[in-house]
Amino acid sequence: MSTTDTAHDLERPLRADAARNRELILQTARRCFAERGLSVTLNDIAHEAGVGVGTVYRRFADKDALIEALLATKFEAMNAAAARAAQETDPREALRVYLMGVFEFRARDRALADAIVRAGKARPSIVSERDRLERQVATIIERAATAGVVRAGFSYADLPMLTTMVGAVADTTRAQDPDAWRRYAEVVLEGVLPGGTTDPMVGAPLDRAAIERALHGQP
Structure with missing residues (x-):
């Protein structure tokens, strides 16, 4: 899946549980990246968030896609x-x-x-x-x-x-x-x-x- 596809996917309405998981992943990633830099992996983020690695990959194709989602809030x-x-x-x-x-x-x-x-x-x-x-x-x-x-x-x-x-x-x-x-x-x-x-x-x-x-x- 391309980053563009992921971006389009993220714009679709999410079920309540999926939306909660996405926000949890974003909050965890924001904290981990802020504290430790971009060397943090998606596996690290999944562990810190208390969710399965598959849950992270369902919302973000790769680390670049996750970073891009966070970039929007940083520039805002x-x-x-x-x-x-x-x-x-x-x-x-x-x-x-x-x-x-x-x-x-x-x-x-x-x-x-x-x-x-x-x-x-x-x-x-x-x-x-x-x-x-x-x-x-x-x-x-x-x-x-x-x-x-x-x-x-x-x-x-x-x-x-x-x-x-x-x-x-x-x-x-x-x-x-x-x-x-x-x-x-x-x-x-x-x-x-x-x-x-x-x-x-x-x-x-x-x-x-x-x-x-x-x-x-x-x-």
């Missing part, structure tokens, strides 16, 4: 975040709100960057949502550039690397301090939007022992 959330940020009257604050929102998405979701990269090969509706997000964020950045509050040359294309940087901190320090990434996200923001605040840095650095545990992957 990010487009909503961009729309909220665009409502800020201060151009600097609008971009700051959006960037911090994206960093928070990534801090919670290890699979975010990989999933977004896959969007280019997804069905047209998802590609359209990706393109809509790019247009929304480009407008926010253009407002900040016109106001002279963003570093010259900054663009939407910089976001994948910035979210990867902040995500690496979040992944490394999650066991020691799940909010440690915020301190370093603020440093990134000040690099993109210089001169915006004289407030002290958010939070406190990890102590030496915590840093060593984090860098060695210890809890």
